[in-house]
Amino acid sequence: MDQLSFPKRPYPTRGGVHAPHNKNTAHKESLEMPVPKMVALPMSQHIGAPCVPLVKVGDNVDVGQCIARSEAFVSAPIHASVSGKVKKIDKITMPDGNRLDAIFIESDGEQRISPEVKPPEVNSISDLLTAVRESGLVGLGGAGFPTAVKLNIPADKHVDTMIVNVAECEPYITSDHREALENGWDIISGIITVKEFLDIHRVIVGIENNKPDAIKALREIVDNSLDPEDEIRVLPLKATYPQGAEKILIKACTGREVPMGGLPSDAGCLVMNVGSIAFIARYLKTGMPLVSRRLTVDGSAIKNPSNVIVPIGTPIKDVIEFVGGYKEEPKKILMGGPMMGISLPNDELYILKQNNAILAFGEKEARLAEPSACIRCGKCVSACPMRLLPLELCNAAERKDDEALGRLNAMNCMECGCCSFTCPAKRHLVQSIRMGKAYLNQKKREQIAQSKGGKN
Amino acid sequence: MDNKLYVSSSPHIRSGNTTRRIMLDVIIALLPTSVAACVIFGFRSAVLIAVCVATCVLLEFISRKIMKRESTIGDLSAVVTGLLLALNLPVDVNPLIAMFGCLIAIVVVKQMFGGIGMNFVNPALAARIVLLVSFPSAMMHWVTAWGAPEAAKIDATTSATPLAAEAGTYSYIDLLIGRCGGSIGEVCAAALILGGIYLVIRRVISPIIPCVYLATAALMSFAFGLDPLYQLLSGGLLLGAIFMATDYTTSPVTNWGKVIYAVGCGLFTMLLRTYSNMPEGVSFSILLMNILVPLIERMTVPRTLGYVKKAKGEKK
Known part of the structure; x- marks a missing residue:
């Protein structure tokens, strides 16, 4: 097999726009949010089959305890993010309008760790897949595709390149950027674990060139002899939206095109969000499943924009209050970035696993654009x-x-x-x-x- | 929370660019040409421009009112149409004829087909051609420009256009600064080029259409044994290539489509200039290519990322 080479500069990609970056929170240390009074965990926080609750109303649960799962192949179990009592299991309306069951846990504030939480023993690829599945990990970049399914590469596909996505092209969002700065070692050890088990010998960390500090931090760790075969390299990408979109990222990093209707593995690539890869490393060390995540809270209506590490299921209202509340009346609240995020009907919803940002905007930014006739400007x-x-x-x-x-x-x-x-x-x-x-x-x-x- | 939120489909932010801003840029780009017209042909140019712009805006307003549709004069596209039409007329044309041209452009070509973005040919060009066919003598009465060479004079007040004049009458400098006969907006090549550069820098137009158009015309002139530079600088070629052929609505949106369209414009322009009775072919060739745009676009759909050609015999 040909020796795979690393591109010196990204391959050209077409199109894209220069959306204002507005990365106001890039230089702020992430804040850890205290345990909320109540969390709600909807049965579907991933692409695939919804989970079925394993607990009943009145049960006591501990942090990290598996409270819902599904036997379907494409799914991810859900774990309690706080210790306390199951208050109710009730239907809630998700941002996409679907109504489904959610488990409401009233927190006792003790954050007792469940006895189920212990580092998994991983000696083979199948151990790794089982462990990742049990961890409840989904793509943390926003799509929420179960990671265990992604890592389970079909036998007929040959994957030779792993791309770690730190592009973070959406305006405002800096949660991946902070992950790279704060958890660089987890990222690299996650990369090494996955590449060893999947027998991948080229790892490209794709990162937009508007984050020079993160590029420097990751390069230092990679160069510090953790990577003797020189199989991991950081590739600065041009900072245009949407560099971080999977197909565009693959094109920019490898020059390959994912065939229409195909998956990254059809182009020999595996694309992992940086938060997901760092989580794998932490999970293998501690055994603590996905019960909290980092997200960016920003927007013109937010008093004190910050990155916050929050328990999954925390009410959005609580998160916003934690960063100082609104500074003007919010007129639009988004789950995700301004380019692809979903706009919410109110702030009564809950943080989901795949939720990388909560943005709130005042009247000026929220006002809807009035469409006029197409002038075919192209x-x-x-x-x-x-x-x-x-x-x-x-x-x-x-x-x-x-x-x-x-x-x-x-x-x-x-x-x-x-x-x-x-x-x-x-x-x-x-x-x-x-x-x-x-x-x-x-x-x-x-x-x-x-x-x-x-x-x- | 008691206040209501906006809930809408992504994306939630929009660029600051607007149709109005684009039209304003075109008007700005036409300013040097308009000023040059007033200097070269005098105050009457300003009157002609004012009449055309005012009539176009008024007619746009009235036709939208009659059709009980939202007024679109705010997007400034009627101003652009009026300005372009005026720049395509001889300076001493009867204002009533000019106003009739505005009627053709705004009411017949633009609004009857659905308003901005819906016209199948360039309104100003279509109007110019209707006037040319209806009032040939008034439309080809070229008042002598300020500083035009004596040799070009036909009688006391008029002189020949560069394309009709004998070789050697006009120098390149005459053509660049507009010391020659012609429509008020086509004579000063330097002002047109300046406007074109502004439009490209502002990213209002892609340079593909003007460059390919001019290159094709230059190659054709060379092939016909004509002086390419003289051909480019004379007649309505620059005005057409920079401001008329690049009209969004009536030119292809795909890059290869733009190339084919511009090559077509260049070919027809030079064929008409060389073989037809008309001294000028720019308007007709652009109009002809306008009509072909839907076909050209269909032929030049770009290959989407990841598109794999179906093998022969494989079912769709």
């Missing part, structure tokens, strides 16, 4: 990192033209938001394309149902 076309034609897709979606949507590869849109961001007519391009994708999926389901019906 700025969306130059901004699209997937090289699609957003204006045509938007038109096709609005007239429900599934032939055109298919021909223009609507399903390859990753909804990064560059087209809407750059549009001078303020058209809601992503929103329309999203509808178009949903329409295509619906058509596909109908076709499948029809062909099945025909056979019977």
Whole structure:
């Protein structure tokens, strides 16, 4: 096999936008939040099958105790993030509008550690996969894909490169940046563990060049003889949104393209969020499952923007109060970044595993843009990192033209938001394309149902 | 929490760019040309520009009112159309003819097809061509420019355009600073180039269309044994290549589409200049390519990231 080389500079990527960085919290030490009075843990904090509660109302639980799981392959168990009593199990409305069960735990403030928590013994790849699954880890960058499933690379795929995602291209968010500065050693030891077990000999740490301190910190650790074979390198990337999107990151780091509809493993790559990889190292050392995480609290309505380490399930309201509350009346609250985050109906929801930021904005930033007619300026076309034609897709979606949507590869849109961001007519391009994708999926389901019906 | 939150689809931030800002940039880019027109042809140029701009804005306002649609005069696109039309007219054209041109541009070509972004050809160009065909003598009456060479004079008040004049009448300098006959906006090449550079720097237009258009025209002139530089600097070529062919609505959005479109414009311009009875071919060639834009775009859909060509025989 050819010796894999490391790129000296990133491979060119197309499109993208220069969104204002607003990384106000990059130089602030993360704060540890005290135990909240009550946490709520929804049964689905990952992509895949929802979990089923293992505890009943009135049960006492300890920190790290597994309280819900599912036997489905694509799923991740959920652990108690505080010690205390199960108060109720009740339906809540998730940010995407789905209603599902959540376990409410009233904290007793003692933070007793569960006897279940002990470092796992890992001697083989299957041990590692079991351990990662038991840890409840999901992609901490925002998507929430169960990490154990991601690491379980099918036998027919050859993965030769691991990319650690520290790009953090979303404005405001600095939780990965702080992770790199505060937990550099965990990151590197996590990388080494995963690369040894998965037999990967090229690890590229992709990081946007607007974080010189993090690049320096990670390089120092890598150079400090932890990596004698020189199989790990830090690659500074250009700071344009969306460098951290999986497919774009793979292109920038390796020059390879993930085939349409395919997975990173089809391009021989494994992409891990930096927080996830550091968590693996900590979990193997301590056995403490995913019960807390770092997230950025920022936005024009937040008095004192900070990174906070919070127990999973903490009410968003409590987190905001912890950083000093609102400085003006919030008009929009986001879970995630301003480019791809979900806007919440109120602040009564709870921190989820994959939740990397809570942003709150005042009236000025929150006001919705009023769309006007498309002038065909083509700025969306130059901004699209997937090289699609957003204006045509938007038109096709609005007239429900599934032939055109298919021909223009609507399903390859990753909804990064560059087209809407750059549009001078303020058209809601992503929103329309999203509808178009949903329409295509619906058509596909109908076709499948029809062909099945025909056979019977 | 009692106050209501905005809930919307991502992205939640937008760039500061607006349609109005883009149109304003085009107006700024046309300022040197407009000023040059007033210097070269006198005060009447200013009157002509004012009449066209005012008529276009008024007609846009009235047609939106009649159609019971939201007014769009705030986006300044009607100002741009009026300004471009005025710059495409001879200075002593009857203002009523100019106003008729505005009617064609705004009402017929733009609003009847759905307003901004919907017109299938460039409104100002279409209007110019309608006027050219309807009022040929008024539209080709070239008042002598300030400082134009004596040799170019046809009679006491008019002189030949660079394309109609005998070789050697006009020097390159005459063409650059506009000491020649022609439409008020096409004569001063230097002002047009300045405006073009501004538009490229402001990223309002991509340099692909003007550069490829001009390069094609230069190559064709060379092939026909004409002086390429003289051809580029004369007639409406620069005005067309920089301001008319780059009109967003009527040019392709894909990069390769822009190349094909601009090559087409260049070819037709030089073919018309060489073989047709008309001395000028820029308007017609851009109009023709405008109509082909949907086809060109369909041919040049970019390869999306990760697109794998289906092997022969493989089912879609």
